[in-house]
Amino acid sequence: MWRKIVSPEVLFLLGTLQALSPYILWIIQGPNESYNYEITYLPLFLWTVGYFFFWLGTRFFKSNLDNISTAIIKISFSGLKRIIFIISVLIIIQIINIVRAYGFLPILEFFSGNININDVNNNAVETGFGQLGLFATSLFFLNGLLLSLLIKAIESNKKLSFFFVVNLLIAIFGTLITGKRQGLFILVFFIFSGLSIRFNSPLKSFINIFGLQISKQVRILLYLVVPAILIYFMGLMASLRIGSGYQISGTDETINYLQWPLINFEAQCEQAGLGPYKFNPIYTFVNLLPYRLYEDYVMNNDLPNLPEPSSPVGFYGNLHWGLGILGIIVFSFIFGIISKYFYSKSFFSLPHLLIYCQITWTLIAAHTYNHFLFLVFLPLPALCFLIFGFFCNTIYNK
Numbered sequence: 001m002w003r004k005i006v007s008p009e010v011l012f013l014l015g016t017l018q019a020l021s022p023y024i025l026w027i028i029q030g031p032n033e034s035y036n037y038e039i040t041y042l043p044l045f046l047w048t049v050g051y052f053f054f055w056l057g058t059r060f061f062k063s064n065l066d067n068i069s070t071a072i073i074k075i076s077f078s079g080l081k082r083i084i085f086i087i088s089v090l091i092i093i094q095i096i097n098i099v100r101a102y103g104f105l106p107i108l109e110f111f112s113g114n115i116n117i118n119d120v121n122n123n124a125v126e127t128g129f130g131q132l133g134l135f136a137t138s139l140f141f142l143n144g145l146l147l148s149l150l151i152k153a154i155e156s157n158k159k160l161s162f163f164f165v166v167n168l169l170i171a172i173f174g175t176l177i178t179g180k181r182q183g184l185f186i187l188v189f190f191i192f193s194g195l196s197i198r199f200n201s202p203l204k205s206f207i208n209i210f211g212l213q214i215s216k217q218v219r220i221l222l223y224l225v226v227p228a229i230l231i232y233f234m235g236l237m238a239s240l241r242i243g244s245g246y247q248i249s250g251t252d253e254t255i256n257y258l259q260w261p262l263i264n265f266e267a268q269c270e271q272a273g274l275g276p277y278k279f280n281p282i283y284t285f286v287n288l289l290p291y292r293l294y295e296d297y298v299m300n301n302d303l304p305n306l307p308e309p310s311s312p313v314g315f316y317g318n319l320h321w322g323l324g325i326l327g328i329i330v331f332s333f334i335f336g337i338i339s340k341y342f343y344s345k346s347f348f349s350l351p352h353l354l355i356y357c358q359i360t361w362t363l364i365a366a367h368t369y370n371h372f373l374f375l376v377f378l379p380l381p382a383l384c385f386l387i388f389g390f391f392c393n394t395i396y397n398k
Contacts, residue, residue, distance in 0.1 A: 002196035006360055008339035009058050015366030016051045019314055020044055022259045035263050035307035042269035043262060043314075046325060050316055050332040057336020063344040068198070072350045073152045075392040080152055081163060083388075084145045088170045091142060094135045095177060101131065106178045133290060133376045136183070139174045140381040143187050144354040144388065146171060147194040153209050154199065160209045181237050182369075185230065186361045193360040194353060197346050260311035261368050268304040268313055268321060275324030278302055284322035287374045315366035318373060335372055339363065351389025355382045 004010060023044065026032070031039060073080070099105050146168060153160045175183025195202035203219050214222075234257070235250030271277060280302075304321055306313070313320075319327045339359055345352035358381050362371040371377035 002200050002202055006193045006196045007063070008336065008343050008359070008363055009055055011360055011363035012051065012054055012336075012339070012366060015315070015364050016047050018258055018364075019047055019262060019367035022255075022262045025255070025259070032259055032263060037263050037267045037307050038270055040266055040269050042274065043265040043316075046265075046269075046274070046316055046320060046328055049325065050328045053329050053332040054336035054339075057333040057338075058340035060337050061340040061344040063340075063347065067347060069348040071155060072348065072353065073148055073155070073392065074350075077149075077152055077156060077158065080145070080149055084142070084149060084163075084167055087138065087142050087145060088167050091135070091138050091170060091174050094131075094138060095174060098131065098135060098177065107176050110179050133380070135174070136376045137380045137384065139171060139183060140186070140358065140377075141384045141388070142167070142171050142174075143190045144357070144381070144385050147191050147354065147357065148350065150191065150195065150206070150209060151198055154205055158209075159211045164209075179237060181234060182365075184233070185365070186358075188226075188230070189361045189364065190357045193357045197343075197353060197356070257311075258367060260308040261314035261317070264304070264306040264308055264311055264313045265317060265320075267307050268317065271304055272321060272324075275320040275322075276327070277304065277321050279324075280322040281327075282322070284318045284327065285373060287318070288379065289375065312368055314368055315370045318370065331372075338372070349389065350392065351385045354385040354388070358382060358385070 020043070023039075023041075026039060031037065075083075146164070149160070149164060152158075153164075171187055172184060175187060191206070192202050195205045199205040203222055204214075207214055207219075231250035231254055233250065234253045235248050238248050238253045268277075269275075304313070304317075316328050319331055323331075339356070342352050342356035342359060346356040347353075358371075358378055362369065362378060365371075369377075
């Protein structure tokens with residue numbers, strides 16, 4: 001069941017339904033009165049068209065959910081642990097350098113109430129060229145290594161404890177030091193997706209490597225409790241990021257994060273119709289460059305007037321504004337092909353598995369992001385995973 005749930009067709013369908021779910025709230029309660037926008041339902045049409053062509057793209061590859069390679073991690077257990085140790089040390093060094101650039105440790109200052117998210121964003125300009133991008137890529141690579149270690153331990157019938165927990169905590173701390181929340185969600189969903197594909201029982205597999213046994217009823221309870229904890233975490237971090245004693249519940253923050261992209265997409269469709277506002281493919285793909293290279297370009301070109309400037313416009317935002325509905329159709333089809341290709345190969349190949357696990361968050365979080373078109377979130381981690389897979393195969397063949 002879990003292998004099917006994390007397939008691209010299902011995950012992108014869930015991402016699409018999340019993106020459109022605020023319409024139900026607006027039908028019941030009316031539009032969000034905090035923002036000035038008209039409900040055109042053009043985003044509903046564009047999302048529907050986009051999903052259809054994404055689904056068509058996934059038809060190019062077939063996958064047998066029961067045909068799994070017996071062993072995909074060629075490197076030894078000890079060799080894998082050495083690589084994880086090296087990457088974790090490098091991440092710690094990067095954390096120290098980031099703290100020096102900021103002049104403080106953001107997450108601790110959030111808890112003390114001395115700063116808010118605007119202070120952190122303003123201080124980010126003090127970091128070196130590519131410093132934060134390299135840091136994020138390193139964390140994503142560590143996610144892949146930790147998943148590889150989990151799989152290796154399960155397939156070798158070994159238990160994990162101190163080493164794994166320490167490095168997992170380093171990964172978690174690294175995702176949270178600047179008060180950002182997405183990194184933790186990516187880590188959780190990355191491991192969840194990998195264990196689902198590999199063993200078709202993610203929670204049971206994860207618990208077993210610590211030598212624990214739990215009943216099916218407890219597992220069902222945990223599947224409910226973990227998302228509830230993450231929703232609470234959304235509200236907690238939002239309150240800390242805003243500061244000044246501001247309090248918001250996790251439920252309200254989750255609703256905001258679903259509403260904001262659709263509000264912005266509605267406003268963008270008011271300005272551009274089915275798009276594009278002006279044919280501009282550079283704007284669509286500009287996030288594939290380092291931020292310092294494209295920030296001036298973005299600021300000096302026609303941008304949509306968004307009711308909530310702090311929020312993205314969702315999976316189709318840049319495609320719609322720069323390429324219009326034709327761009328949505330073409331690239332939905334391409335993204336469907338790419339996603340299903342890596343999913344089908346993930347049953348037999350470690351680098352393909354790791355890349356697809358990175359893709360899964362892009363699909364389930366499509367209501368807000370399009371990481372296919374974001375250098376740090378998908379292309380760079382994918383390159384790291386391919387190099388790691390090549391390295392593992394080279395060592396094994398020797």
